[in-house]
Amino acid sequence: MDSSPSPSPVSGDDVGEVLLDWSETAARDLPWRGPDVDPWAVLVSEVMLQQTPVARVEPVWREWMARWPSPAALAAVSPAEVIRAWGKLGYPRRALRLRETAVALVERHQGAVPADVAALEALPGIGTYTARAVACFGHGQPQPVVDTNVRRVVARLVHGRAEAGTARTSDLADVAALAPAEPERAVRFSVAVMELGALVCVARTPRCAACPVREVCAWRLAGCPAPDGPARRVQKFAGTDRQVRGRLLDVLRAAEGPVPAPLLDEAWADAVQRSRCLDSLLVDGLVEQTPDGRFRLPA
DNA sequence: AAACCGTGGGC
DNA sequence: TGCCCAAGGTT
Incomplete structure (x- = not known):
């Protein structure tokens, strides 16, 4: 039979193989x-x-x-x-x-x-x-692996959604369905999907022109619709306990030995919040108190 | 289920 | 600048 004169589009069956080929040259050497x-x-x-x-x-x-x-x-x-x-x-x-x-x-x-x-x-x-x-x-086990990159790729490529939204248990089966059967290739495929999400199918400005599977991407075929669900709100940081905990730990990491409480006072002005955060660090086991009342990283 | 847990770089 | 995001896990 004559071969088709037109470039063959990526069929649904070899998405895995295409991603594998793409990753041979595109994947980072981590x-x-x-x-x-x-x-x-x-x-x-x-x-x-x-x-x-x-x-x-x-x-x-x-x-x-x-x-x-x-x-x-x-x-x-x-x-x-x-x-x-x-x-x-x-x-x-x-x-x-x-x-x-x-x-x-x-x-x-x-x-x-x-x-x-x-x-x-x-x-x-x-x-x-x-x-x-x-x-x-x-x-080297052929396990489906789903991280934030893979969830985004699955959302777009398979389901035609702009964003991954909340994690779904079906994501695992969705990637597994794309993976090559041969175990060694399945392992490399898992790397490839993550790389696609990290390098091409990125969150903010996807580089669709460089995507090896753009022709079969459900999101593209649907016209790249905007996100539909409620925008997930991004976590605040400034002024939160996370920032205060970070400041306190910063002082303790830098110190040679146990730190007296007044030194920690300089890390954050609000005494109530500071105290709450120090307590939580103690509970977490990230900080301990010496018998004389000073603070240090757990020995 | 939703909130919390650090930090820094890119746009 | 301020917001968004980054190979999640735990409660």
């Missing part, structure tokens, strides 16, 4: 993607990447891998050391949970990172996304 990266290194990267941009994670991740190349190594150090090494990645409870995860891996998994999704989800700070990412990228 350090936690290398062939020599073990599951622990992947786990650490994934936790750091929770709500934190790649560029800020990279240098810290390299430092952590050099210092604590195994769960046992991290499990052996104090929370204070881990919190300091976390630096200003944000959401420092992640650092505590990462250390707790390291302890759990030593105690319950012989110091190794399990490949089982349920076992991973049982670890502190490891949820639906991170568990599958570790199983997939760390252990």
